[in-house]
Amino acid sequence: GGIITQTPKFLIGQEGQKLTLKCQQNFNHDTMYWYRQDSGKGLRLIYYSITENDLQKGDLSEGYDASREKKSSFSLTVTSAQKNEMAVFLCASSIIGGANERLFFGHGTKLSVL
Amino acid sequence: GQQVQQSPASLVLQEGENAELQCNFSTSLNSMQWFYQRPGGSLVSLFYNPSGTKHSGRLTSTTVIKERRSSLHISSSQTTDSGTYLCALERTEGADRLTFGKGTQLIIQP
Numbered sequence: 001g002g003i004i005t006q007t008p009k010f011l012i013g014q015e016g017q018k019l020t021l022k023c024q025q026n027f028n029h030d031t032m033y034w035y036r037q038d039s040g041k042g043l044r045l046i047y048y049s050i051t052e053n054d055l056q057k058g059d060l061s062e063g064y065d066a067s068r069e070k071k072s073s074f075s076l077t078v079t080s081a082q083k084n085e086m087a088v089f090l091c092a093s094s095i096i097g098g099a100n101e102r103l104f105f106g107h108g109t110k111l112s113v114l
Numbered sequence: 115g116q117q118v119q120q121s122p123a124s125l126v127l128q129e130g131e132n133a134e135l136q137c138n139f140s141t142s143l144n145s146m147q148w149f150y151q152r153p154g155g156s157l158v159s160l161f162y163n164p165s166g167t168k169h170s171g172r173l174t175s176t177t178v179i180k181e182r183r184s185s186l187h188i189s190s191s192q193t194t195d196s197g198t199y200l201c202a203l204e205r206t207e208g209a210d211r212l213t214f215g216k217g218t219q220l221i222i223q224p
Binding site for chain 1: 147155156157159162200212215216217
């Protein structure tokens with residue numbers, strides 16, 4: 001089996017800071033995703049990538065950058081943290097991407113902005 | 115509007131009771147998935163691309179694509195079943211990504 005590792009697990013930032021979240025997977029999956037989970041709002045897709053160096057915008061891409069440096073890693077940058085922002089950012093991967101493929105998730109990075 | 119609607123928003127049961135969770139879609143779909151999220155934990159895929167009825171232990175997923183609905187049945191619930199259950203759909207058009215519902219929070223009391 002494989003694993004998805006997200007770092008850090010907890011991230012506390014200041015308003016206006018640029019914050020970077022990292023995700024590594026050893027499934028050798030092609031597609032990786034970044035989701036944001038807010039209380040009462042479910043998961044919303046920020047960015048996804050179908051292969052190395054590919055980047056596709058999701059529904060919530062404004063305010064974020066992402067980078068697929070290599071097949072196994074996908075990083076997400078909050079370009080300017082918003083005051084009192086609190087959310088969980090979840091990284092996921094799948095073999096190809098689509099309903100016939102099972103998604104595997106990391107444990108998430110919990111973000112708090114002071 | 116919300117493309118994926120889950121009900122109920124939360125459900126509290128006694129251990130041993132059966133749980134029934136619903137997911138309704140307002141748009142055409144290719145397929146859908148059910149996920150489980152333990153408090154503070156990652157999501158685990160329970161059923162993916164289910165059509166008709168599928169079983170996994172005490173879990174049963176019943177999906178009727180034409181009627182745009184799916185249900186998740188948990189029989190003889192246990193306290194360890196507590197958590198959030200999310201359904202997600204893959205739309206028939208657009209890129210290969212999932213749209214998630216807000217989830218049902220299930221609490222099983224001993």
